[in-house]
Amino acid sequence: MNADFDIELKLLLEAVYLKYQHDFRHYALASLRRRMQQAMVRFECRTLSQLQDKVLHDPAVFPQMLRFFTVQVSEMFRDPAYFKALREHVVPVLRTYPSLKIWVAGCSNGEEVWSLAILLQEEELLERSIIYATDINPEALRTAEAGIYELDRIAQFSQNYRQAGGTASLSDYYSAAYNSAIFNQQLKRQIVFADHSLATDSVFSEVHLVSCRNVLIYFDRALQDRAIGLFHDALVHRGFLGIGPKESLRFSAHAHRFSEIPARQRIYQRI
Numbered sequence: 716m717n718a719d720f721d722i723e724l725k726l727l728l729e730a731v732y733l734k735y736q737h738d739f740r741h742y743a744l745a746s747l748r749r750r751m752q753q754a755m756v757r758f759e760c761r762t763l764s765q766l767q768d769k770v771l772h773d774p775a776v777f778p779q780m781l782r783f784f785t786v787q788v789s790e791m792f793r794d795p796a797y798f799k800a801l802r803e804h805v806v807p808v809l810r811t812y813p814s815l816k817i818w819v820a821g822c823s824n825g826e827e828v829w830s831l832a833i834l835l836q837e838e839e840l841l842e843r844s845i846i847y848a849t850d851i852n853p854e855a856l857r858t859a860e861a862g863i864y865e866l867d868r869i870a871q872f873s874q875n876y877r878q879a880g881g882t883a884s885l886s887d888y889y890s891a892a893y894n895s896a897i898f899n900q901q902l903k904r905q906i907v908f909a910d911h912s913l914a915t916d917s918v919f920s921e922v923h924l925v926s927c928r929n930v931l932i933y934f935d936r937a938l939q940d941r942a943i944g945l946f947h948d949a950l951v952h953r954g955f956l957g958i959g960p961k962e963s964l965r966f967s968a969h970a971h972r973f974s975e976i977p978a979r980q981r982i983y984q985r986i
């Protein structure tokens with residue numbers, strides 16, 4: 716990667732922040748570079764400066780650019796062992812609270828939040844829960860709220876669900892129509908979908924569990940610390956934080972404020 720590209724990237728991120736208040740200035744550089752190269756192909760730009768010109772002057776471009784600034788890969792019951800560990804180690808503690816608040820930060824198209832809603836329903840905890848599902852990508856939030864996924868993804872989702880300790884059949888929770896699986900809309904009665912950025916917004920509620928998986932991996936150390944600090948401030952005493960398998964609190968400035976639970980699934984408890 717040449718030095719000019721990095722100069723132009725810095726300028727582009729600054730321009731996006733000044734114009735749209737979306738702050739990508741502390742995202743991990745290597746993956747940001749790759750995704751900006753893809754964006755240059757998509758928008759037929761020879762340089763990032765040309766792309767910056769479009770981002771600033773063509774109102775249709777920035778909403779589409781969000782697809783390149785963010786990564787939307789997800790699955791229901793992704794990493795089944797994580798959901799199994801939630802069931803076995805976290806649910807028994809959650810059960811002791813008369814009401815629950817849960818925050819799924821970086822919920823993308825909703826696969827993770829619908830999985831949690833199903834898990835809580837099976838544990839008879841959904842009724843007493845409010846789940847905040849947040850992301851910075853409005854298009855992803857709309858998909859998340861709809862709870863409709865392509866039918867050809869369901870085999871993988873079902874396999875994950877079984878491995879995650881599901882007590883029924885995933886097909887109990889959706890109806891198939893054409894090429895889509897439409898999840899039971901009753902499951903979202905306790906979910907609030909909202910725009911929230913871990914880069915620029917602050918804590919909005921006290922919660923018992925934060926699930927923020929495969930999001931920190933796209934941030935640099937400073938932004939990871941900001942986000943983990945928000946989670947710490949949002950969590951009740953002894954509240955839980957679940958992160959992705961490639962993420963860790965080990966090098967965070969907040970590491971000493973959490974202990975990892977024995978399940979070895981990157982689930983931490985606020986000290």
Ligand SMILES: C[S@@+](CC[C@H](N)C(=O)[O-])C[C@H]1O[C@@H](n2cnc3c(N)ncnc32)[C@H](O)[C@@H]1O
Pocket residue numbers: 785786787788789790793820821822823824826827849850851852855911912913914915927928929930933959
């Ligand atoms: C790879 S997806 C993770 C989806 C899901 N949590 C999972 O593990 O399958 C990453 C998500 O983080 C969101 N994201 C990126 N930057 C963010 C920020 N500053 N604040 C909140 N969400 C952010 C992206 O829009 C994307 O939906």
